[in-house]
Amino acid sequence: MKLFTASYGLIVGNLLGTKTQKINAFSVPTNSPMTEPFRKPKITQLYASPTDEKTLRQEITEKSTIVDRKDEIKYATTIGEGANADGEVVVQDQSENDVDQATPHSATDEADAALRKKVERAIKPRAYPLFIAEKGAIIVQDVIDSAASILNKNDVSYENFGGKDDTIKERIVILGTGWGAAAFLKEIDTTKFDVTIISPRNFFLFTPMLAGASVGTVEYRSITENIRGINPNANYLEGTAVEIDSKSNTVLSQSVVCEGNSCTIEDFTVEYDKLLITVGAQTNTFGIPGVREHCCFLKQVEDARKIRTSIVNCFERANLPTMTEEQCVNVLTFAVIGAGPTGVEFASELRDFIEQDGPKFYPDLLKFVRIKVIEASPTILAPFDKTLQEEAIKQLTRDVMTKDPNVLNLLPEKFKLTELLLNSGVSEVKEDRILLNDGKEIPYGLAVWAAGNGPLPITLQLIDTLKENAMQTDAQAIARGRIATDAWLRVLGAGGDIMSFGDCSCITTGQLPATAQVAGQQGEYLARLLSQGYDMCPVNTLTDLEELALLPPKPDATRPKTFAENIAAFAIQADDIAAPFQFLNLGILAYTGGGSALAQLQVAPAEKARLKGTGKIGFGLWRSVYLSKQISGRNRTLVFIDWVKTKVFGRDITRL
Numbered sequence: 001m002k003l004f005t006a007s008y009g010l011i012v013g014n015l016l017g018t019k020t021q022k023i024n025a026f027s028v029p030t031n032s033p034m035t036e037p038f039r040k041p042k043i044t045q046l047y048a049s050p051t052d053e054k055t056l057r058q059e060i061t062e063k064s065t066i067v068d069r070k071d072e073i074k075y076a077t078t079i080g081e082g083a084n085a086d087g088e089v090v091v092q093d094q095s096e097n098d099v100d101q102a103t104p105h106s107a108t109d110e111a112d113a114a115l116r117k118k119v120e121r122a123i124k125p126r127a128y129p130l131f132i133a134e135k136g137a138i139i140v141q142d143v144i145d146s147a148a149s150i151l152n153k154n155d156v157s158y159e160n161f162g163g164k165d166d167t168i169k170e171r172i173v174i175l176g177t178g179w180g181a182a183a184f185l186k187e188i189d190t191t192k193f194d195v196t197i198i199s200p201r202n203f204f205l206f207t208p209m210l211a212g213a214s215v216g217t218v219e220y221r222s223i224t225e226n227i228r229g230i231n232p233n234a235n236y237l238e239g240t241a242v243e244i245d246s247k248s249n250t251v252l253s254q255s256v257v258c259e260g261n262s263c264t265i266e267d268f269t270v271e272y273d274k275l276l277i278t279v280g281a282q283t284n285t286f287g288i289p290g291v292r293e294h295c296c297f298l299k300q301v302e303d304a305r306k307i308r309t310s311i312v313n314c315f316e317r318a319n320l321p322t323m324t325e326e327q328c329v330n331v332l333t334f335a336v337i338g339a340g341p342t343g344v345e346f347a348s349e350l351r352d353f354i355e356q357d358g359p360k361f362y363p364d365l366l367k368f369v370r371i372k373v374i375e376a377s378p379t380i381l382a383p384f385d386k387t388l389q390e391e392a393i394k395q396l397t398r399d400v401m402t403k404d405p406n407v408l409n410l411l412p413e414k415f416k417l418t419e420l421l422l423n424s425g426v427s428e429v430k431e432d433r434i435l436l437n438d439g440k441e442i443p444y445g446l447a448v449w450a451a452g453n454g455p456l457p458i459t460l461q462l463i464d465t466l467k468e469n470a471m472q473t474d475a476q477a478i479a480r481g482r483i484a485t486d487a488w489l490r491v492l493g494a495g496g497d498i499m500s501f502g503d504c505s506c507i508t509t510g511q512l513p514a515t516a517q518v519a520g521q522q523g524e525y526l527a528r529l530l531s532q533g534y535d536m537c538p539v540n541t542l543t544d545l546e547e548l549a550l551l552p553p554k555p556d557a558t559r560p561k562t563f564a565e566n567i568a569a570f571a572i573q574a575d576d577i578a579a580p581f582q583f584l585n586l587g588i589l590a591y592t593g594g595g596s597a598l599a600q601l602q603v604a605p606a607e608k609a610r611l612k613g614t615g616k617i618g619f620g621l622w623r624s625v626y627l628s629k630q631i632s633g634r635n636r637t638l639v640f641i642d643w644v645k646t647k648v649f650g651r652d653i654t655r656l
């Protein structure tokens, strides 16, 4: 870890030394009447040797994503990690983690034993019927609150808009603008908190439709929403967090600042009372040589844009008169590495593009096209039920579907567009070939890497700063490069001021899959807890035990509890602490191409309590869920229009 910090510091130093020569750090408190400079931070200095904006942004991106190769290997996790093959949550056996289970002797020991028992009881999953009743009560309460705020419009306060509110409130800083942050922002009461968001991306991205965007089924702007639109009362600062100082409660971030054509990297520091880290994860290359250099990833809008351009490039290159047949096959081989939901959905969208638009634009090239899905494990779509996995394999490897008989005549007999290579680990990726562990070589035109999650440097930096704390360090055996939190999403060893959720975190007492569903529910949960005035840092002064020093969040005794809170209190048999986060698994969906999809809906925790849908039924569910889950009415409309546009006019293959 020291090595990481040292090399990271070196990179920062080098970058700033060569590109900006000097660090311009300005500190911005996030509240108090002194907040004026923070609201519109003034850049006091510009630097010599300015570089163009794109290069600087690229440099920050690289710096904030590249981790040591050994850390990548050490901390690799798969997308569904934390869930078993059935997508269910893996709950850690508490007895393994218990430090001192000895019979109590003194009064303190007795108090500790009672507290330990209470916490253990609380963090057990609440009985399902009670949990559903609690969720139902929350929904009803939300409906009542929304109706009340519509009826009494004066309650809707925008006085905070643009940071003009001078009242002193607790300062919450959120890192990230993804699923977790968006859900938090929708729910948090900004009349009680001064909320600041720091992220390099000023928009929320609907990741489940990124595969569609990468082949032009939907447009990028249809699946993104400006973060300011999600909560206009929160303040957004464009920047990449590079260092968290949990002792001084500050976050150091970097941003590219331009004046005319002169751009520089600026540093700024923001103070917080509460820090929420929801920076997500990055694609893990498992340290395999050549992956970062030669493969495309599928995490961000830029990735989708790059893939869309590359697909068109491959076709245009294959169409050149100088190409031999073998070269055409090689350049039109699309390798998808990783057959989890992302890999399978991308392969399916690509196949749609080739089947539906290929005959129109490239009829003579179709016979050369191959999609190769490479997967190290013996199966695909690990979080799905076995029957659905088999259905997905059938869909992926089916014969080409096209309405034009002339196109079918151009294809060789027994032509298979998609080939599934299971049990095939990748050992290296070269510029034009993928080397497999079994010695096979696969020439390719475009390789998309969709295998596994890994930590971001900022995540590792925080874990490193907390390394003196045994709780965080020990928990890394489970968290593996994710920020270990307790069941209330408080970072272990950070005293209750720092919380983390989504893909970058791990609840060590009950791991969850890295999905949007989890991140969204966690963001919502935490916003509710804070808005309801729970004290996140109550301290236990009676114990010497580190793991009991931070008590569970405490309710505000002056506020009457909601009906949902009362149900939760009954379920955990304690009304003086907050009920911990509990995930409601609604099920999973995956598009398998050609107007078919898999739907695995969870109506209760048991394996048998699942509704499964495939083919057109699955597709109907998939489309309606994705449409309804869009973050705004604007997105919903745009996505719907894109689907109609694609159906009527096909995808746009111009390379802009």
Ligand SMILES: Cc1cc2nc3c(=O)[nH]c(=O)nc-3n(C[C@H](O)[C@H](O)[C@H](O)COP(=O)(O)OP(=O)(O)OC[C@H]3O[C@@H](n4cnc5c(N)ncnc54)[C@H](O)[C@@H]3O)c2cc1C
Binding pocket: 064, 175, 176, 177, 178, 179, 180, 181, 198, 199, 200, 201, 207, 208, 209, 210, 211, 239, 240, 241, 242, 278, 279, 280, 281, 298, 299, 341, 342, 456, 458, 501, 502, 503, 504, 514, 515, 516, 517, 518, 519, 589
């Ligand atoms: C192609 C694809 C398809 C998917 N499909 C599904 C699906 O169908 N269903 C499902 O449940 N899940 C799906 N997922 C997973 C889902 O997207 C993630 O689990 C979810 O995005 C996690 O949310 P998050 O808030 O933790 O992180 P993210 O949504 O990844 O957001 C992280 C945010 O942090 C910002 N950030 C990064 N570094 C920093 C930094 N140093 N400082 C400040 N900000 C930073 C990023 O810019 C981003 O705004 C899919 C993922 C992908 C990539």
